[in-house]
């Protein structure tokens with residue numbers, strides 16, 4: 134059919150999405166990052182002549198698909214042509230794209246973030262202002278694929294496709310059309326399951342708990358003397374009782390936020406914002422030798438065997454990379470959202486406060502100051518306070534909840 138698709142970004146996910154959709158739809162790619170769009174266009178050209186050869190995508194079945202994207206650009210006016218816009222770029226960049234598209238985007242456009250992380254709908258509503266109601270924002274819980282480019286700009290590979298994936302649509306009135314359209318783009322797998330609302334996607338975000346929680350549990354001053362290590366410690370298999378306590382603390386505080394919202398908005402459905410242990414049971418059933426506790430679900434999960442902490446080699450030893458995306462992405466666009474909402478709802482968050490304080494010190498940023506989400510770098514986060522929301526009523530209005 135005549136859909137026009139625009140994919141944002143230029144990394145693994147954007148290259149895979151562009152080459153997949155271009156096989157069946159008029160597909161453009163946009164990157165606002167440095168010279169990425171021009172470099173990508175150049176990369177698609179043949180080695181010995183200027184003919185554009187397009188992209189080759191290897192599917193997880195081994196089949197190869199060759200496709201020709203319509204164009205790569207850094208000009209945001211292209212968004213005015215799109216029926217569907219896919220953000221397949223790390224979440225810190227979402228706001229930049231929304232802002233750039235605002236003057237051009239047309240009513241009815243579906244804008245999907247894969248993954249949205251937390252508070253994507255709030256950021257979208259604040260950047261699209263009066264246009265937001267005419268658009269459909271779709272927050273995906275994760276990326277549909279595990280994927281990598283193999284030759285930058287030219288060849289990419291899907292290593293695995295999820296069986297099912299949750300997505301929520303704001304406003305609700307546009308949900309069926311948006312989900313059906315995106316399912317058409319993705320093909321049979323993953324099956325896109327409609328989640329009741331984007332707040333559920335935001336609070337479910339497992340990355341906001343797992344990544345900062347495990348980093349804190351291993352590298353906080355109580356557990357690490359600041360000296361280099363001779364080996365890279367295991368990330369998931371290395372979760373001990375102390376780290377499990379941190380993870381349970383974070384997960385319980387997320388649950389307290391959920392219960393508070395439900396107590397204020399009768400009938401509001403946050404079923405997908407489950408505990409971290411439940412998330413493991415739902416996502417990895419059968420792959421964990423012992424799933425009786427959160428710690429054991431992580432220690433005995435075969436999907437995680439051998440995965441280590443992000444480390445940098447230093448003088449023949451290893452030091453933790455405390456600026457890695459586990460802190461640099463998952464704190465600002467994950468935990469800061471939930472901590473900010475908790476503040477509006479007056480839910481206490483002692484564990485989140487410890488973890489955010491630890492993360493911001495290592496990142497050289499200030500999000501939380503004197504117990505408030507009001508630090509100098511708050512604008513870089515998804516905390517509701519970053520877009521000037523200072524009461525639960527304003528939050529519910531922006532989230533189209535009440």
Ligand code: NAI
Pocket residue numbers: 142143144145146147164165166169221222223224226247248275276278279280281
């Ligand atoms: P990536 O690291 O390949 O993305 C890099 C891209 O981000 C760059 O090409 C550029 O377009 C953009 N970018 C980087 N620095 C920037 C900056 N300073 N300003 C503006 N834009 C900048 O990431 P990937 O692998 O494509 O993943 C995209 C999202 O999907 C991430 O949130 C990732 O965590 C998530 N994800 C990825 C999976 C995978 O298998 N690749 C699996 C599950 C989730």
